[in-house]
Amino acid sequence: MKKEDVDTMLGGMDLPHPEHIKHQQELKIPLLSYKRSSRAGLWLLVVPVIVAITFLLKYELGIFFPFLNGIQNFFAAVDRNYYLTYFIPVIFMGLPLLAMIINLLAFCHFTHMREKQELLITIKYRPLNIAVFLFSFAILVFFLLPDRLSF
Amino acid sequence: MNEEKLLKEIEKDPQKFEVIYEAFYKKIFGYVFRRTTHYDAAKDITAETFLKAYVGIGKFKWRNISVLYWLYRIATNELNKYFNSRRYLPESLSRIHEEYGVDITDYTNAETERILLEEDLQKHLKFLQINDLIKKLDIKYQDVISLRFYEQKSVEEIAIILGKKEGTVKSLLSRGIDKLKAHMTG
Numbered sequence: 001m002k003k004e005d006v007d008t009m010l011g012g013m014d015l016p017h018p019e020h021i022k023h024q025q026e027l028k029i030p031l032l033s034y035k036r037s038s039r040a041g042l043w044l045l046v047v048p049v050i051v052a053i054t055f056l057l058k059y060e061l062g063i064f065f066p067f068l069n070g071i072q073n074f075f076a077a078v079d080r081n082y083y084l085t086y087f088i089p090v091i092f093m094g095l096p097l098l099a100m101i102i103n104l105l106a107f108c109h110f111t112h113m114r115e116k117q118e119l120l121i122t123i124k125y126r127p128l129n130i131a132v133f134l135f136s137f138a139i140l141v142f143f144l145l146p147d148r149l150s151f
Numbered sequence: 152m153n154e155e156k157l158l159k160e161i162e163k164d165p166q167k168f169e170v171i172y173e174a175f176y177k178k179i180f181g182y183v184f185r186r187t188t189h190y191d192a193a194k195d196i197t198a199e200t201f202l203k204a205y206v207g208i209g210k211f212k213w214r215n216i217s218v219l220y221w222l223y224r225i226a227t228n229e230l231n232k233y234f235n236s237r238r239y240l241p242e243s244l245s246r247i248h249e250e251y252g253v254d255i256t257d258y259t260n261a262e263t264e265r266i267l268l269e270e271d272l273q274k275h276l277k278f279l280q281i282n283d284l285i286k287k288l289d290i291k292y293q294d295v296i297s298l299r300f301y302e303q304k305s306v307e308e309i310a311i312i313l314g315k316k317e318g319t320v321k322s323l324l325s326r327g328i329d330k331l332k333a334h335m336t337g
Contacts, residue, residue, distance in 0.1 A: 001335060003329060003332055006328050006331055006332045006335065009281070010281070010296070010299075010300040010328075010331075011300060013277060013278055013281065013300065014277065015185060015275065015301060016185060016268075016271055016272050016274075016275045016278060018177070018180060018181055018184050018268050018271070020264070020267060021177060021180060021264065022264060023194060023264060024176045024177070024180070027201075028169065028172055028173075031172070031198070031201060032165075032168065032172075
């Protein structure tokens with residue numbers, strides 16, 4: 001057998017071409033949502049966490065930083081404004097609540113079984129989402145305590 | 152598809168990666184499947200390839216070279232890991248599995264699809280025989296031969312995919328075919 005024969009044989013080979021692939025669509029959604037939900041939750045928590053730290057340092061530990069006072073003064077000014085004051089609960093309760101919902105949906109799956117009239121709730125083990133969910137819940141509880149939203 | 156424009160759009164909205172996924176998934180799966188002739192491995196390697204591409208698309212700089220070549224390169228690297236280790240472990244997929252507890256390659260119609268593809272594969276006996284011989288060659292020869300004859304890529308394209316000089320690719324092809332011939336006759 002000559003080298004050219006091998007070349008011709010390889011070139012003229014009938015190859016398998018997998019055409020009927022269905023798994024492509026099922027793989028797409030989890031692949032494209034990778035890392036997104038927990039990240040989204042974390043971004044939503046940035047402002048409430050900074051303000052919560054300000055509160056803790058100032059009132060619980062008695063530590064004063066000009067930067068942290070500046071943040072508190074800024075939100076105090078927002079709170080005094082007739083219209084902007086409505087943003088205060090949105091920022092400090094709405095955003096952690098939204099982060100909670102996003103992350104809850106990332107690890108909880110709901111399936112409605114029509115035939116059996118059952119709602120199946122599956123909890124997937126996704127530590128990052130569970131951690132962000134619990135952290136959001138803690139932040140929400142923190143701002144639900146009396147006087148936390150009075151700047 | 153204007154890939155340069157698409158890459159800029161992906162920078163702003165990563166979800167646009169879907170266009171690349173839809174356009175090239177079958178090609179990459181086909182390439183990996185022909186090389187491994189194993190459905191589950193092909194599925195894992197292809198998923199790993201697209202996951203790596205999705206995470207690293209920001210590092211891909213447009214130089215008038217299609218994203219498809221980059222995907223071929225990632226897939227080829229994953230194939231090399233697969234052939235070089237007894238038990239292939241797709242790193243990014245495993246990380247997702249550890250962090251989120253989800254197996255993104257676990258889907259409902261896997262069994263039916265596996266049967267269909269493996270049945271189709273059995274109709275290509277000549278290919279299977281030659282592929283078994285190709286698998287006995289060094290991985291560097293497997294890469295160039297499969298890209299040249301399975302994927303119908305030119306020497307220039309193979310050089311781009313593998314990041315080698317055209318002369319090196321020609322030489323690898325020539326020596327690879329010599330070695331394959333030796334296996335066929337020996």
